[in-house]
Amino acid sequence: MARNQVWVVVMDSVRKEKVHKFEEFVDRRLKPDLVHAIAERDKVFAQQKVFSDLKRNIELLERNGVTNLRTLVNLGSEVYMQADAPDTRHIFVDVGLGFHVEFTWSEALEFISVKEARLARQIEEYTHLIAGIKAQIKLVCEGIRELLQLPG
Amino acid sequence: MERGSKGTVTSLSSLFPVEEAMKAELRVKEAIAQRTKELDQLNLFISENSSLMNLVQRLPDEISHEIMVPFGKVAFFPGRLIHTNEFLVLLGDGYYAERSSKQTSEILHRRAKTLESKVEGLKAMLLDLEAEASFFNATAAEAAEGLFEIREDYIEQSTNIATQNQTGALESNADPSSRTSGNRSSEDEEYARMMLRLDELELEEARADENASGIEEEELPDLDDETSARCSGDEGEDIKNQPHKQDESIEGNVIKSLGMPSNVKMEEYFPRLEEKISMRTTTKGEVFKDNFSSHSSGDRAADNLGSHSSGDRAANRKAFTGLIVERDFSSNEGQTFSQLLMADSAICRLLVLILQNQFLDSRCRGETADFLVT
Structure with missing residues (x-):
């Protein structure tokens, strides 16, 4: 009888410890991971939007045959100054790692489509990663629930 | 004078649990991080x-950049800045204004001022938060150390009590009901006063007996259970034998010194005084003397009383010799008694205190000590 009780007590403390460990794992590891992954994916989304905007703008230039452009440049703190781009047929596009490549409109559009595909793939990867983390969290939570609900 | 709720002692950790203080500190630190x-x-x-x-001021230097x-x-496209002025x-809320370089730099100047004032405010807030954090930190440390907070309200009643007791003692014939209907009637006080009154009546009675019979040795009048029990203790013999002699000697000395007719009884002038002193004979006449002198000089001498009540109590109980009283008076007689006459309020206060001490000490020793100290 006494032995049984001791056993129960020991089991109880072990279970408590385990639940504690699981909870810590969820709180300290999985949730920050999830937040990080979501932030990364949002970044890629923003990038995707930038490139789709660029694509639309280049298509606009192409359609209207704009060869010179007068625009406003943001000098910072929302102070603008007029700027003149005499030749818009050649455009410099950021291809990553700080490199800018001089493209014509069609080359730029081609590059942008490739880039967009890559970004879409990245987004999908991140979505998978996020789903995986969410599944892990659910799994661990279920484990905790089981530990608490079905004693020894 | 609520003696029960006189002071409170609380451990700091019960007021501010260590974990709570630490949590609070953590929260404040988070706030600090955010502000930073x-x-x-x-x-x-x-x-x-x-x-x-800087840029705005430099740009109009050239036609284009x-x-x-x-x-x-x-x-981006390669191009140039035009209309450099x-x-x-x-301006805010989606409104734009076309300004020259100078005007723009003025606007930027004003913005800088606003930003600086904001920074000042934020710095002050940070200082506040840091002070708070350090306070919480100190509190947590103190609570962890096991610090106690002792709080005691300051009660300005000590003189009131003394005077009330004094008047109670002086007007011993006053209606007790009027006293009990007094606004501040703590039970203990009332008990003490009642016992005092009983004591006085009994003593008077005893003295009347003594005066009537004159010579036979008299019993020391019963005060109350406690005192009688004390009298029947080891020093019972002494007590029985001494009072008569003692009374006479006091009368002799004092009356002589005051130049009173010798047939006038001492107790008619100092009835209660004598009783009390004969009751309260002590081996330590010095303490008594000290008390008298300090009282007549207007000082309350709480320390003296306190030590008297706590330290000398045992000695008082054993020593009922009466010889000392004689010496006490003879050493002090001329000056002390005239002083006593003038400052009889002080005496009464002292006597009341002593009597209360005597009566209360068996019942509530600690409280009496408290009372005397206050």
């Missing part, structure tokens, strides 16, 4: 603003 981030951002704005001011004209975030400045 805001401050950093403001500082960034300020530096940006100053560099922009070769730049890369941004086209979206990731693309025309700036479009955001």
Whole structure:
């Protein structure tokens, strides 16, 4: 009888410890991971939007045959100054790692489509990663629930 | 005078649990981190603003500047800045104004001032938060150390009590009901007063007996259970034998010194005084003397009384010799008694205190000590 009780007590403390460990794992590891992954994916989304905007703008230039452009440049703190781009047929596009490549409109559009595909793939990867983390969290939570609900 | 709720002792950790204090500190530290981030951002704005001011002032130096004209975030065209003295400045809420370089730099100047005042406010807030954090930290440390907080209300009643007791003692014939109907009637006090009154009546009775019979040795009048029990203790013999002699000697000395007719009984002048002193004979006449002198000089001498009540109590109980009283008076007689006559309020106060001490000490020793000290 006494032995049984001791056993129960020991089991109880072990279970408590385990639940504690699981909870810590969820709180300290999985949730920050999830937040990080979501932030990364949002970044890629923003990038995707930038490139789709660029694509639309280049298509606009192409359609209207704009060869010179007068625009406003943001000098910072929302102070603008007029700027003149005499030749818009050649455009410099950021291809990553700080490199800018001089493209014509069609080359730029081609590059942008490739880039967009890559970004879409990245987004999908991140979505998978996020789903995986969410599944892990659910799994661990279920484990905790089981530990608490079905004693020894 | 609520003796029960006189003071409170609380451990600091019960008021501020260590974990709570630590949590509070953590929270404040988080707030500090957030404010610090805001401050950093403001500082960034300020530096940006100053560099922009610099730029705005330099731009009109030339007609045009070769730049890369941004086209979206990731693309640009080669181009140049034109109309270098025309700036479009955001005034806020989507409104823009076209300003010259000078006007723009003025606007930027005003912005810088606003930013600086914001930074000042934020710095003050940070200082406050840091003080708070350090307070919480200290509190947590103190609670962890096991510090106690002792709080005692300051009660300005000590003199009131004394005077009330004194008047009670003086007007011993006053109606007790009127006294009990007094506004501040703690039970203990009332008990003490009642016992005092009983004591006085009994003593008077005993003295009347003595005067009537004259010579036979008399019993010391019963005060109350406690005192009688004390009398029947080891020193019972002494007590029985001494009072008569003692009375006479006192009378002799004092009356002589005051120049009174010898047939006038001492107790008619100092009835209660004598009783009390004969009752309260002590081996330590010095303490008594001290008390008298300090009282007549107007001092309350709480310390004296306190030590008397706590330290000398045992000695008082054993020593009922009466010889000392004689010496006490003879050493003090001329000066002390005239002083006593003048400052009889002080005496009464002392006597009342002593009597109360005597009566209360068996019942509530600690409280009496408290009372005397207050």
